[in-house]
Amino acid sequence: MPNRILxxxxxxxxxxxxxxxAERFFVRLIMKVDDYGRFSANxxxxxxxxxxxxxxxxxxxxxxxxxxxEKAGMITVYYVASKCYLQIENFNQQLRQKTTKYPSPDxxxxxxxxVHSNSESIASLKRNETETRNEVEEKSKFPPALEEVIxxxxxxxxxxxxxxxxxxxxxxxxxxxxxxxxSKGNKVRGWKKKMQAVWFKNENRTVTESVKEPQIKRRKL
Numbered sequence: 001m002p003n004r005i006l007x008x009x010x011x012x013x014x015x016x017x018x019x020x021x022a023e024r025f026f027v028r029l030i031m032k033v034d035d036y037g038r039f040s041a042n043x044x045x046x047x048x049x050x051x052x053x054x055x056x057x058x059x060x061x062x063x064x065x066x067x068x069x070e071k072a073g074m075i076t077v078y079y080v081a082s083k084c085y086l087q088i089e090n091f092n093q094q095l096r097q098k099t100t101k102y103p104s105p106d107x108x109x110x111x112x113x114x115v116h117s118n119s120e121s122i123a124s125l126k127r128n129e130t131e132t133r134n135e136v137e138e139k140s141k142f143p144p145a146l147e148e149v150i151x152x153x154x155x156x157x158x159x160x161x162x163x164x165x166x167x168x169x170x171x172x173x174x175x176x177x178x179x180x181x182x183s184k185g186n187k188v189r190g191w192k193k194k195m196q197a198v199w200f201k202n203e204n205r206t207v208t209e210s211v212k213e214p215q216i217k218r219r220k221l
Contacts, residue, residue, distance in 0.1 A: 014072045014199045025050065025065035026074055030088065037091030038102035041066065041077050041084040078105045143171065143180050144191055152192060156207060 009015040015023060028050040033039040041047070043059045043066070051057045066086070069075045076087045080103040087105060144152075145168050153163035171187060173179045180188045188194050 014074060018068055018074075021061070022065040022068040025062070029075075029086075030056055031071075033086075033088055033091070034101040034147075036092070036100040036104070036105065037088035038100055039086055040102065041086040044115075076105055079145045080085075096152050142191065147193075152195065153199075156200060160198060160202060162204055166195060170194075 019025065029039065029046075031048055041140060043062045046066070047057055047059055047062045050062075066075075066077065070077050070086075075190060077085070078085055085102050104142075144165070144167075149167045150160050150163040152158065153166075170180045170191070174181055174185070176185070177184070178187075180191070182188055182194065
């Protein structure tokens with residue numbers, strides 16, 4: 001295990017911009033980078049290497065802390081040969097290694113590849129995290145109440161009458177006594193996605209008697 005010098009950064013504005021979790025991530029990163037301050041920026045590898053005994057650290061946490069350190073100017077994230085690496089800025093540790101274990105940002109430029117932020121992939125992961133969280137919340141509230149369906153339709157500029165049609169369609173049991181199933185008899189897993197796919201059509205923005213619902217037999221109550 002390499003010996004590292006931790007400098008007094010209590011008055012550093014860059015470090016102060018990090019939350020306590022991102023700062024902890026940065027400290028652990030210092031312990032693992034090579035003598036040139038470089039390391040793999042693969043999110044899963046960072047998670048398993050920096051937090052081997054922590055089971056509650058998610059890859060999305062690593063991504064968020066990585067982005068925070070980059071935004072604060074503490075690290076640079078770059079790609080070489082389609083692989084993601086990082087370098088701690090102003091590392092200035094005593095060099096024991098004659099060569100770096102990881103490619104430098106200069107190699108990225110030499111290969112005619114720009115050093116660039118990981119912001120797009122980070123934004124994508126954040127979107128996925130938000131979508132996953134929304135799906136979990138949606139499942140926990142399933143089946144939805146009529147008021148919730150109406151509210152969702154109105155948020156997407158679809159009329160209340162259409163929301164009621166959709167709700168009544170899915171909440172009415174089929175000939176097997178099952179409610180909230182699709183036209184193939186499969187259980188609706190995400191009702192919002194189902195509404196988007198089946199009911200959110202431009203021609204349905206104005207509800208008329210001719211609005212067609214999916215063909216499925218419903219049991220008469």
